Amino acid sequence: MKTIALGAAALCLAGSAFAAAGLDSRLASPETGFTLGGSLYRLIGGATEAVGDTLFLKAEFYYHGGVSADYENDDHSREGLVDARGARRAEPTDWIERLNRRVRAHAHYHLKRDEKKEMLPFFALAVRLDPKNVEAVLTSAYWLDREFKKPRDAADVLEKGMRDNPGSWEIPLRLAELRFREKNHAAVERLCREALGRAAGKDAERHHLIDLHFWFAESLHALGRPAEALSAYRSALGFYGDEEKSLLRDRISARVTELAPAAV
Amino acid sequence: MDLAIELKDVTVDYARGKRALDGLSLSVKKGTIFGFLGPNGAGKSTTVKAILGLLRPSSGSVRLNGLPADDPRSRRDVGYLPEEAHYYRFLTPLELLDFYGRVFGLSRVERRRRSEAVLDLVGLAAVAKRPIRTFSKGMAQKIGLAQALLNEPRTLVLDEPTSGLDPLARLELRALLLKLRSEGRTVFFSSHELSEVELLCDTAAILKDGKLLQQGTVAELEGGRGEESLERHFVRLVGGRPS
């Protein structure tokens, strides 16, 4: 009887572990994600999102070497945690706390170079299990693209994220940026239109809107549609204040100057 | 000292005010077979437990082989067969005896020798390596006897040993007990079976409601009222109607 009970408990754990681990050898392939998600949903229901969210937080935990970094302004040079104001973490109040501090690592640490790949499983699983977590999608894609130099995988994550989150304008924005670097102008145009449509009426941040219009304009320009490009450039300029200076503004202004006579 | 077992004014009170033994005094000489009789609930099993140190009397003293019963050394030369015993079902008879042999402090060679000898004696040699969980009730009783004899005890304490045995097995057991007595060992057994007591015992005692009614030789127990049989004497003492 006890063997059966133990086996049942272990099966439940196995099921959860499988769910948490995302037991699918084709994890890198977003196309099968929903199939797995369906199976997992049948197994642990809405807990998939919770597990996914936990795994996303786990990635940050791993980034800090398994230490819970609650302190945003830590002094990175020292063992122990000192915030930017110089206040030390409180001294242990009893021998139990003192011993725990000695057993647990507490130093602030970031993964270096090759170590960062250790976060990959959690990014992969987080977006699998909680596809509606826009932050997880964006962060995973960012790390895949910028840190791990895997733009194709990042694009796959963003493509799927776009389908799973029809209300998110940030995802097509990031994908547009990626495609922009690839000089895939047709895709950039499509994605920028998508992002602009989704952002309408929403409280999007100014610099994102500037980027969006800029890439939209550049792609239209590359596709040989100067009038539309000019309109987009002018839209981008419209977000700057009169006295505001930036390299991007200068670049946009140069484009407007270049295109204005041709458009006429 | 020629007493194997000695109880002096032993009282055992259980919870909720139940008195199981009430000032019980009895003694068992070495090298004899002692029968302990009483109806159900008389306190026979409680007496056996007190002798073996399995419970602590509320008052009085119990000595086993000259030592206080709660001293584990008193049980070094004692074998015990409970009325209904169960043994670790995941073990084989050899493993069970090996385990008890270790508790007795026997060497590996000695454990092996004695285990094989007692298994042979009780007729379980052929199944020595079969798990006990596959055994029948009769075979389990034999295991019980084997473990009781493992340490070649000077004193054997048996609680209803013939319970559940077929007539042939009872004959074998009777022969064994007589043999043990001839070797100078002491046997103390509680029983319902008056015929067994009549056949085997040198002395006997009759218990009722935790009190000792009578102790003596079987002849004394029978002869005190002429040619009355032990059964009639017993029934009259414990308050039943003789047939």
Add this chain to the structure above:
Amino acid sequence: MNAVFAVARLLVLEIFRKKDAYVAFLLMAVILVYAAGMDFYDERNVVRYLLELGLSLVFFFSVILTAALGARQVPAEREARTLPVLLAKPIRRSEFVAGKFLGTFLAGAAAFTLFYGFFLGVASFKGGVFSAATAGETYLAFLLNLWVLAAVASGLSYFLTSSAGLTLTVLVYFLMNTYGPALKAKAGPFLYFTLPHFEFFDLRQRLVHGWGGLPGDVWAALAAYAFLYALVPLSLGAWRFARENA
């Protein structure tokens, strides 16, 4: 001492005869091997997730097996009526208590060693690079953990039924591992200072994230805590058992 070791040996036999350990091992092995086969964006030697998952499984199953074994000992002996036969032998009650505890610990440690060895093999095969010294320390620390766990489960078995004892032991274990350091603030000093701080012996963070081993004085403190704390539930169990009729 013969009796103590004889009783302890019986428990080691029991854990492997009764199949529980094999069921746990099989489940753990299946999960680990499958997890080890997972690929993440074609990146090689991604292994920390496996270390963490593997250690969690090894710890979990070892805790359950050890607690279950310890918690059922005395209730099972009472129910099966094997106790009077054993206590009618020349064994002290204290030897019985010591033997049950030692056997629980040794049996749990044997199962844990098997699981841990398999886990290290899988992790190494996956290409995991981790400190052998820290792996050794993680192993030893968890043995101390099992020492305390065995004492708690064994001690409770003199007071509770096997399921109640198991439930309470496992509950305390996971409670302390999750909230141990914060228990004083959450539940007050009494529980904080009386419940066993199992989190002391959890070196997973150090092994998984490469933080290295512990200094000698911390080891001394952990060992002292484990050995001294274990005496508490065992003494209580022995006290209770000494007053019990078999």
